[in-house]
Amino acid sequence: MQGRIIKAMAGFYHVYSEKEIYLTKPRGLFRLENITPAVGDMVDFEADPLHMEGTIVSIHERENLLIRPRVSNVTMALLVFSLIDPMPDYLLLDKLICNALWQGIEPHLVFNKCDLRYGEEEVAKTIYSLTPHEKHFVSAQTGEGIEELRASLVGGIHVVAGPSGSGKSSLLNAFGMEKTLEVGEISSKLRRGKHTTRHVQLLPIGEDTFIVDTPGFTNLELDEKIDPLILRECFEEFLPFAHKCRYDNCLHGPEPQCAVKEALAQGLIRPERYENYLILLDQVKERKDYQ
Ligand SMILES: Nc1nc2c(ncn2[C@@H]2O[C@H](COP(=O)(O)OP(=O)(O)O)[C@@H](O)[C@H]2O)c(=O)[nH]1
Ligand SMILES: [Mg+2]
Ligand SMILES: [Zn+2]
Incomplete structure (x- = not known):
């Protein structure tokens, strides 16, 4: 079978395939070959449908691999900046646009806190009027623009990034995903690790469409490989x-x-x-x- 690794925990990988989650282990050879599967990987696995378990036998070639959080095959970055409190740092936004493009990730500009309307919206619109990137003006608080934004996330793995306080967590909540993946019913082995450390996971929001549940691009500097x-x-x-x-x-x-x-x-x-x-x-x- 084919599926997507949506979570990695204690040597186990949760593989999402046809709306079901399998608890899998990589085949032994991976360790010898020094291959570590990543969240986001598309994999082939042998499934035991009775127990919802499986063995990963191969990993499809990756489009890219983010380091922190470790997620592969990211297609789109929602660069979330608030229009006020904090005011947008356009230099930082431009850096994040570069970092995304450099990694083969499509940047989408999301300006949040539109409900507070302080005129900064016009400034942001003007600065980016000639750039080809998609722009969204939203309010995670009132829900303004959220449906359109969510509807634009079709296919692929999407990560949110941006400065602290811009509303990344609020945005994920506005998408209605706080508790999307309590996968406890699937296997008792999953449940044991559940309350330990936070692990990055992909939340399925549509047909082969996922959103990463923790912010990406936590390094707010220009990628060191950009010359x-x-x-x-x-x-x-x-x-x-x-x-x-x-x-x-x-x-x-x-x-x-x-x-x-x-x-x-x-x-x-x-x-x-x-x-x-x-x-x-x-x-x-x-x-x-x-x-
Ligand atoms: N007025 C307003 N406040 C918001 C909006 N989105 C987030 N906030 C507030 O901004 C603060 C930071 O939001 P949070 O989601 O924690 O930001 P994060 O650090 O990027 O995850 C919180 O107090 C939110 O309630 C919005 O659209 N409008
Ligand atoms: Mg947050
Ligand atoms: Zn020139």
Whole structure:
């Protein structure tokens, strides 16, 4: 059978397959080969349907692997920022967009606490008006925009990320998922470990659609592997212009005849995004292994 690892606990893996959860162990060979299954892995397993148990026999190739929390095959990151209390830190948002793109994860911008309406909504809309990323303005408190946001999560594994206090937990609750997976009825072996440490798990919210129950991207710095050439690709609204720069390796800084700066001058790129790009460019240039 085929399924998705939705939880890892004490050497056991909970595999979700056709709306059932199996308690599985990896086959012995994995340990010899130094393979550790991850939450998010798509696996083939031999099932014992009577006891809802099984043995994982192979792991499908991963699209990506987040480190903290350790989750594979993440498709979308909901970058949650509140419009007030705390005010949005757009430099941090731009960093998280880069980190997501670098890992092959699609960033979606979620601006929360819309119910408080303090004008920041217009600021956020303006700054990101020219970026290709999906944007949502929601209130986890009143439920405004929540249905649309949830409906946009079709297929894949989605993680929420963002600064403390922005409403990530509230958002997960607004999705109605506080206690989605009390899987105790499935096997007594599960129950024993239940009240120990918190383990990351995937909450099924639709057809092969899951949400990670703890925030991702807990490191709020730019990924250390992002160099200037990668950074340049992560500001996606620059890309239609970048190939017209005079120099192929143009980083859109001091270089002459830079089409990105021309686009900026014509209002085709937002100055806030360009300024943050320059700040991040300086940061990655300073890293010692570049040059
Ligand atoms: N007014 C308002 N408050 C909210 C909203 N979402 C979250 N909060 C409040 O903001 C605070 C932080 O929310 P929380 O979900 O714990 O943020 P987290 O740190 O990102 O998980 C809590 O006091 C929430 O009640 C919202 O949409 N509107
Ligand atoms: Mg929280
Ligand atoms: Zn340029």
